[in-house]
Amino acid sequence: MIGFSSFQLIRYWLAHGILDQSRVHGNMELEDIRELYFKDLWARSFFQNVIDYDTFYIFDMHDLIHDLVQSVAQGEFFTVVKSANTKDISENVRHLTFLEDGQNVSxxxxxxxxxxxxxxxQTEIDESIMCTCFSRFKYLRVVCLPRCSLQVLSSSIGSLKHLRYLNLSMNKAITKIPNAICRLQSLQTLTLFGCENLEELPRDISKLISLKSLSxxxxxxxxxxxxxxxxxxxxLxxxxxxxxxxxxPHETSYLASLRTLWIEQCKQLDLGNVNYQGTLLRLQKLCIINLPRMVVALPEWFQGAANTLQVLLIDTCENLEALPEWLASFTSLKKLVIGVRTTFPNPREGIV
Known part of the structure; x- marks a missing residue:
């Protein structure tokens, strides 16, 4: 069995243009279309052992399905290891996986x-290798480099005008993201999850006009x-x-299309320290985990999601005393989860 998360899988679909919003599904929201695709494949037994974690799914893909996919896409995938035989590598390779760095990589x-x-x-990749990739592969759509001990991200990444998915999660040595990434007008997903020494976001991040998911x-x-x-x-x-x-953020523009908001382990964060009252929200899923500064009650501005919120998860908020009476007016709420859950899934395993 091979394990996956629905979040990452669907973001790959989006990056490679597999989900077509306009051709078949009319005015359906992209969030709803992706859920439709996933559940259809689930119903056809492409996925097994599916676990619903309120905002995403963890699942297995049977080895036979995996082997079938590789057979259909023969020649399009290549895994780079030190012992790999590169003599017969196909020029049609579209998807590269690095398991090891070595002299034969270049x-x-x-x-x-x-x-x-x-x-x-979880592979240490030399910066020069990444520079070579960014300069040679001008049509890259997905760059996924979690836990790769990256210290520096080359500014040459700004030339990848087709890039849609960039994952740099859990690179704890990285301190700065070059402002050049703000030239990536097609970027849909940016994951900086667990980059604990990152000083700040790039100054022109608001120029990422296509960005739909930010962690x-x-x-x-x-x-x-x-x-x-x-x-x-x-x-998201x-x-x-x-x-x-x-x-x-004090600006409310980022709330206009937001469907999922997940906030966790922010010890100094006060959710009431913003003037969002009266802002109409489209939130469907809201997760609040381990926020000690959320005192007594939920912020009043949450009421802006009264007609849309479907999932509310509150965990390890020790100073929260009670739920507000106005929560009863949330007409779309389907799932309410409250309490300390020691088995709660680590979001880095599924969400990013």
Missing amino acids: TTLQKLNKVRTIVAW LTTKQTSFTENGMGGLKSLQ LIIFKFSNLTSL
């Missing part, structure tokens, strides 16, 4: 020019004006383990 890259996906998981950890105490708060296309926002953050 030789391998020189034979390819159609690569669309680069994945390295982040930084050391900043507040969000700058005309920064993250100006991301008008954002549908995860704010995780901000040790110094005291307030959400």
Whole structure:
């Protein structure tokens, strides 16, 4: 069995243009379309052992299905290891996975020019290799480099105008993201989850006009004006383990399209320290976990989601005394989860 999360899988679909919003589904929201696709494949037994974690699914793909996929896409996938035989590598390779770094990597890259996906998981990748990839593969759509001990991200990544998915999660040595990534006008997913030493977000992040999903950890105490708060296309926002953050963005533009908000382990964050009252929200899923500064009651501005909120999860908020009476007016609420859950899934395993 091979394990996956629905969040990552669906973001790959989006990055490679597999989910077509306009051709078949009319005016359906993309969030609803992706759920439709996933559940259809689930019903057809492509996925097994599916576990619903309120905002995403964890599931297995049977080895036979995995082997079938690789057979159908023969020649499009290649895994880079030190012992890999690169003599017979197909020029049609579109998806590269790095399991090891080695001397033959540069030789391998020189034979390819159609690569669309680069994945390295818990693999130390030399910065020069990434620079080569960014300069050679101009049509990259997915760059996934979690836990790769990255210290520096080359500014040459700003030339990848087709890039839609960038995952740098759990690279704890990285302190700065080059402002060049703000030139990525097609970027839909940016994951900086668990980058605990990242000083701040790039100054021009509001220029990422296509960004729909943002997961982040930084050391900043507040969000700058005309920064993250100006991301008008954002549908999912995860704010995780901000040790110094005291307030959400004061601009409300980022709330316009937001469907899922996940806030966890932000010891100084006061959710009431913003003037969002009267703002109409489209939130469907709201997760609040381990926020000691959320005192007594939920913020009043949550009432803006009274007609849309479907899932509300509150965990390890020790100072929360009671739920507000106005929660009874939430007509779309389907699931309410409250309490300390020691078995709660680590979001880095499923969400990012």
